[in-house]
Amino acid sequence: MAQDNVIAADALQMEREWKLPDRGTIGVIFLIITETALFTMFVAADLIYIGKSLTGPYPKDVLEMPIIATVCLLSSSGTIVFAEHALRRNDLGKFKIWWLVTILLGLYFLYATGAEWHKLIYEDHLTIATNLFGTTFYSLVGLHASHVVVGMTFLLIVFITTIFGFPIQTQERRVKFLSWYWHFFDWVWVIVFTVVYILPLKVF
């Protein structure tokens, strides 16, 4: 009987000390891992096909480095951190401002991509079917942009509902996961930028 009591007390203590990671944290981390695997394949295809196009236009003829768009996207990774900090301090006004800045920076990036594609398609006559450069360029940049669009949709939903008075403070955890997703695709852009712009223009 004494042993039973010891075991019961032990169970209570185990229960009290029992700590497990948050399921959202684990979920987002492994979502990022699986997305990495997807991107790796497209990046690999891109690397294999650098300089393998049989016909023009070639990257050196038509591609320009989107420096401003890149700076915008990467700095949006910083502004979303400020927004998150503001939310943690329950400073809704600052949160809205920084969130809006993030959205604007992201939108500018998407606009720049759209403008670039428009120029490539209508002025330089480079489509996905033209040559291997077109194939890899549009698929890799497009894959990244489609993920940015998904992230942007969520950013907009958060912003609009907050404007209309949704208590976003209660969703701090989910906002954190959204910002992780946003960070990830900001930094994927660094790889895409290297593979799509720097390597063909500066190295090969």
Add this chain to the structure above:
Amino acid sequence: MTHEEHHGEAGERSQEAAIVLPGPTFWPLVIAFGITLLLAGIVTHWAVGVVGLIVTFRAAVGWWHNVIPIEEHEEVPIDPELRPAPIQVEQRSVVRLRAGESGHRVRIPERIHPYSSGLWGGLAGGVAMAAIACLYGLVAQHSIWYPINLLAGVVIPGMGDQTVEQLRHFQMLPFFAALIGHGIISILVGIVYAVILPMFPKYAPFWAGILMPLFWSGLVATTLSVINPVMNERINWPWFVVAQLGFGLVGGYFIARSTSIRTMQTWTLAERAFVEAPGLHQPDEGKHG
């Protein structure tokens, strides 16, 4: 799970009347259907894709309201009919198997000869073998260099073109080739001896001194035409076997003379495999009070 949880032993009863579980929803099904239609639009008709898009959008909104602001849940009443039967305590005790128990023999030797004894034994055996081979050279060909030159045929091409007269004379390159080759093989065989001798149940000197050299001679007899055709043409088999026996006896003697050392075999199986399985270790009485 945001609500307070109370834990207990498996099968224990709860004081509460109901348990909170995630509530049923069909939006996951609808969104899956929408996405399927969206992709089916690629292969059928764009209108299908448009319908899919609308369905997906509607379902996404539905799902959104399922989890925001708080996740939908339902209270499932505890059904006393669905309580597991009390766990039956078993009084039988479990006997633990220990190494060395009768009926369970340890198959790999508990004590072995150190590898260094194999090294020295191999060298000693190699000297003995070389001495016998040179004796053969003196008796049969009146030259100790003759068997050495033959052995060098393993690595040096063209030895076969030499006449018997040439083979009787000292040659620098074949001498060193034979010396190194003979030395390496002797040491390797010596180490193999040291490793396998303790595995034989009985009469290790017999195995080492007589049978192993005979096996080895048989192996050489069947393969010599491939590995050293020069030697194969001129070999004297009785002398060869005697030289092998010399190696076996001298090497085996040296190895058997060394002090044997204990192996991990004397540990329990579990300790050796760094395995922790219940019942394989002595319970550490002090550990759990």
Add this chain to the structure above:
Amino acid sequence: MASIDYPLEHPKAEALTPEFSFSESLYKWVATVDHKRLGLMYVVSALVFLVIAGIMASVIRMQLAFPLNHVVGPDTFNRLFTMHGTTMVFLVGMPMVAGFSVYLIPLMIGTRDMAFPRLNAFGFWIFLLGGCLLYFSYIGGGGLSGDGSAPDVGWFAYAPLTEKAFSRGAATDYWALGVLLSGVGSIVTALNVIATTFCMRCPGMTLSRMPMFVWVMLIDAWLVLVALPPLSAAQIMLELDRHLGANFFDTQAGGSAVLWQHLFWIFGHPEVYILIFPAFAILSEVIPVFSRKPLFGRPAMVGAVTAIGFISLGVWAHHMFAIGMTSWSNTFFAASSMLVGVPTGIKIFNWTATMYGGKLRMQTPLLFCIAFLLQFLVAGLTGIMLAVAPFDWQLHDSYFVVAHFHFTLVGGLVFGLFAGMYYWFPKVSGKMLDEKLGKWHFWLFCIGFNMTFLTLHFAGFLGMPRRIYTYYPGRGWDAINLIASLGVIPQAAGILCFVWNIIRSSLRGIPAGDDPWDAWTLEWATTSPPPEYNFEKLPVVRSSRPLWDLKHPQDPDWKYE
């Protein structure tokens, strides 16, 4: 409670089932997020697909039974082996992986549901609808945008055969999109499994105390997560090629057909480990319980399965020895492929060592496990043979390869799954499966399987290539093919025994009680079938065999761990 050879009867197993109207019970299944219902739906739909793909295999064997046979024409034959392979891998193997983990993991780690219950439901439905889309190709393939019926490009769909120029019509698109959708289902389920095992364990259930089943399925989920995206990427590229005119696999525009092979096998080789892992997981639970001994070498088992989870990501090109890689690549992939044999060997030895000296209960689950050990050993050894590049050049694309992978996937996976179904059916349904029918099932299936696939090794040695729809007589293949085709009969009879057993036992089987096998993991601590909430109170565990501790308070495991 001496040795238990029959289930304990107790009255509560006959629980009252409340009467539902049809629409109510339909709603209960369609809208459910309960991991047990979803797990059951996974396994049942996988069984349905198993029967469909099995019928396809029977037709294939009928066609090949005699030289110059004409049961089906060459076009139909291509569709048959494509759909057979695709169905077996994506619509039988993958949902079995998902079904077993989704049903059992929350019960085994002592929790009430998966980490993301709604995502769980989404994973199931998108897998099922993906499968339906694939099968819709039979009627839709010739529909609005072209001619052609079911996909006929092989389950690996090698480019450039799949390009628009060679594969007209929509059949290949159905293959790519259907498999893409069910792949999404697999990925989200794997994500869910990982989050569940990391975040939902009951107090005391440390990673080192987790049941071996959960460990193996955790590594399996990891493999799904990193190996499925390459396939999705390849399928997206293929669809871009086919619909937007991209040039990924278009050799005319400088694209590379070899790229498809790389992408496909970066997925494809881990995939075979993904498929065999559930069998590993099931064996690691069934063999200890039926040998009345704890699993031998638990840490070594965990280490081995983790090692496989990483090494198997670096072996893919052994499927591609015949395309002419550099000899360095050949050497690397041959060596890494052989390396996988080491942890796999460790597992075989540990299961055998678990049985050694145990008090074996020769019931159906254990019979299937023993057959698994022998057959999987053969499969592993032929696998190492094929890892030797020159040997592979000789036998590449021959029936030797067919026999090899059917020994892994049928002799290994399917036997393991049957062991698992006989073992957990009492928990799922509350009724025992009939032991006599189970033995019939085992012996018929085992004999039939070996008749078919053991013999096909020799057809491969004699030079019979894969995927041929017929052959001329007098090449030494006639008798072998006839025996292989006759082997279908006992296999089909075995499956019929199994289906009949399930139907009969669910209706009027012996009530199972909570713990019919005297087992040690948490799922046996609740009723059969478990209530919706699994456990009234979430349990606390102190060792890897919590039920053993409760049954033997004088001699619990935690004293030794």
